[in-house]
Amino acid sequence: MKRIAITILSLILIVACGVDAPRPMSVVPTPRQVAWHEMEQYAFVHFTINTFADREWGYGDESPALFDPTDFDADALVNVVKDANLKGLILTAKHHDGFCLWPSAYTEHSIKNSPYKDGEGDIVGEVAEACRRQGIKFGIYLSPWDRNHAGYGTEAYLEYYRNQVRELLTNYGPVFEMWFDGANGGDGYYGGANERRVVESGYLYYDWPNVVDIIRELSPETIVWSSSLPDARWCGNERGVIDEHCWAMATPEDMYPGGRDNMPVLRHGQEDGTRWAPAEADVSIRPGWFYHDYEEPKSPEELFQIYLTSVGRGGTLLLNLAPDRRGRIPEEDVASLMAWRRMVDEAFRTDLAQDARFEATSSRGRGFEVEGIQGEDSLYWATEDDITSGDVVLRWKEPIVAKYIVIEEYIPLGQRVREYAVDIKDGDAWYQVAAGTTIGYKRIIPLEEVVTDQMRVRFLDARGTLAIDRIAVY
Numbered sequence: 001m002k003r004i005a006i007t008i009l010s011l012i013l014i015v016a017c018g019v020d021a022p023r024p025m026s027v028v029p030t031p032r033q034v035a036w037h038e039m040e041q042y043a044f045v046h047f048t049i050n051t052f053a054d055r056e057w058g059y060g061d062e063s064p065a066l067f068d069p070t071d072f073d074a075d076a077l078v079n080v081v082k083d084a085n086l087k088g089l090i091l092t093a094k095h096h097d098g099f100c101l102w103p104s105a106y107t108e109h110s111i112k113n114s115p116y117k118d119g120e121g122d123i124v125g126e127v128a129e130a131c132r133r134q135g136i137k138f139g140i141y142l143s144p145w146d147r148n149h150a151g152y153g154t155e156a157y158l159e160y161y162r163n164q165v166r167e168l169l170t171n172y173g174p175v176f177e178m179w180f181d182g183a184n185g186g187d188g189y190y191g192g193a194n195e196r197r198v199v200e201s202g203y204l205y206y207d208w209p210n211v212v213d214i215i216r217e218l219s220p221e222t223i224v225w226s227s228s229l230p231d232a233r234w235c236g237n238e239r240g241v242i243d244e245h246c247w248a249m250a251t252p253e254d255m256y257p258g259g260r261d262n263m264p265v266l267r268h269g270q271e272d273g274t275r276w277a278p279a280e281a282d283v284s285i286r287p288g289w290f291y292h293d294y295e296e297p298k299s300p301e302e303l304f305q306i307y308l309t310s311v312g313r314g315g316t317l318l319l320n321l322a323p324d325r326r327g328r329i330p331e332e333d334v335a336s337l338m339a340w341r342r343m344v345d346e347a348f349r350t351d352l353a354q355d356a357r358f359e360a361t362s363s364r365g366r367g368f369e370v371e372g373i374q375g376e377d378s379l380y381w382a383t384e385d386d387i388t389s390g391d392v393v394l395r396w397k398e399p400i401v402a403k404y405i406v407i408e409e410y411i412p413l414g415q416r417v418r419e420y421a422v423d424i425k426d427g428d429a430w431y432q433v434a435a436g437t438t439i440g441y442k443r444i445i446p447l448e449e450v451v452t453d454q455m456r457v458r459f460l461d462a463r464g465t466l467a468i469d470r471i472a473v474y
């Protein structure tokens, strides 16, 4: 009798309180990383003295007098970014040539000695302000390699660099991302020395732990890209292609052993990596990062493919725009960008899964049922502890034509899925139409315009209990 009473009581408790959430994996994103994933796509803006010197990498001896945009308007720039549905903007405050786009107190090699607004201009400040006005998140690229600074390669430069990080974050922060480029070509002007300087062990010279401390102190929500303590990592190429097999986790010592890029780890991440360090795909709308009048922007179709291989593979897209010598994004680039945005909006406008009936092989119970993954809300589907595989079947009353299936894991609990397959039903038989390994924050799986009234996603293997946030069909 007593046992029955206890059972009834526990049943009442389960019904009343729901079921416990699955245990998180040992490595999960921080809230600032979840917010960053949700941005999905944002702009890079490469604009500095190189735009006027017609170079990709300035040597460091360029006169500030060269920097003279005739029609710069920060609001117009940010407006293009906003209209393209890019959620943030990372500006090259200083590229490898060392010229500073803000009137830094630590150098004369800056905008204050340029003709722009008679030395009273501040491109970093103007862009940061325009971003705030228009609801676009602002980020900063500050090249660690500096071909202008006389002390580059010594402790004196590191102090200069840390001072600039402080100065930028104090005057223009908070910023959503700081981008620390790994390039280091050796030779440069270096205050007139005109020599080759190779810093010891690549990235190690820069004393990243102290730089990151400054960032955490002044702008705790900032995503640190690259360096030894990354919140996000390079995806291993500049083509906008995140690898099909890609974990968000990686171990910093394996990513940059001895301060050098380890390409397989950057590309694939590591299933047992010790840090949430998801891939970001940086790519330029033009062949170069800076504007050159002999280059053409990518077509909307090319940009759409890039969207599929970046946002569609669990990472983010950092799409570079290159203002010309007026300081404007060239009209043909704007046209391409807007046509791309329309293509993305069109392709992912109507989620056909909203009209389907969802059924799963098993579920954890109340609050974690499979219906929770229909549409955008905070619910997710989870299996019971130690159930690491399962199927979800979607059924429609009428056949649909599907070009994409989108699957999202519930990443606040970590990345789990190791293997999946997608089938459609034709008559009595299931046919596999897609298969892959990792999913992560979001996976867009192209389907060749399949016509079906039943679709099945088989989660074949996972690192733990399944936790799926969403399945959508377009």
Ligand code: FUL
Pocket (backbone or CB within 6 Å): 056, 181, 182, 183, 282, 289
């Ligand atoms: C590279 C740099 O060398 C390029 O100039 C550009 O800034 C790109 C985003 O990163 O490493």
